Amino acid sequence: DVVMTQSPLSLPVTLGQPASISCRSSQSLVYSDGHTYFNWFHQRPGQAPRRLIYKVSNRDSGVPDRFSGSGSGTDFTLKISRVEAEDVGVYYCMQGTHWPHTFGQGTKVEI
């Protein structure tokens, strides 16, 4: 399986300040069609995860533009330009290039 390694695993943040989470994959996530199937999810306590970013840098509908994704190959980053209270929870990276699809361990973001 492709191993997805996130850092840090715990991220204390300050409201209004930027935050960044990294994810590294054990293999390149470039698929044979040239696309990179790398995604970010956010999970609040007691809720199912919700996708924020797909294909590295595309924000889902309704996701605030303070969230941005970047990266290529095996190294990817999620940035929050100014953290708001609703951003707390656990963030997961996920790859859909290789089977089985796999997630990172999660990064817990707390104020």
Added chain:
Amino acid sequence: QLHLQESGPGLVKPSETLSLSCTVSGGSISSPNYFWAWIRQPPGEGLEWIGTVSYSGDIYYSPSLTRPVMISADTSKNQFSLKLSSLTAADTAIYYCVGGPWGLRFGPDYWGQGTQVTVSS
């Protein structure tokens, strides 16, 4: 907008078989290019992909799962199901049914609320 709802027992004994179903509303599980899957999350841990069934009935199992597993789809009920055998305490988790297009390579667009399954005698 699709809605997914898991159903099944909350408590299962070790060595027994877990049977879960996911009812999809707001669309057909046979919709072209749509894929459906089971993902689980042990308490306090991350997310594990169990397997996927396509709109045409093709099934893909994660080779990482060490238990006998079977996923099936019933188009007449607009449901897909999971059977996981030889359960141990390590199978205690929240089980999510999910769905989305393009082989779920973008990750699931739609998630059920999740159902807690506890394996205990």
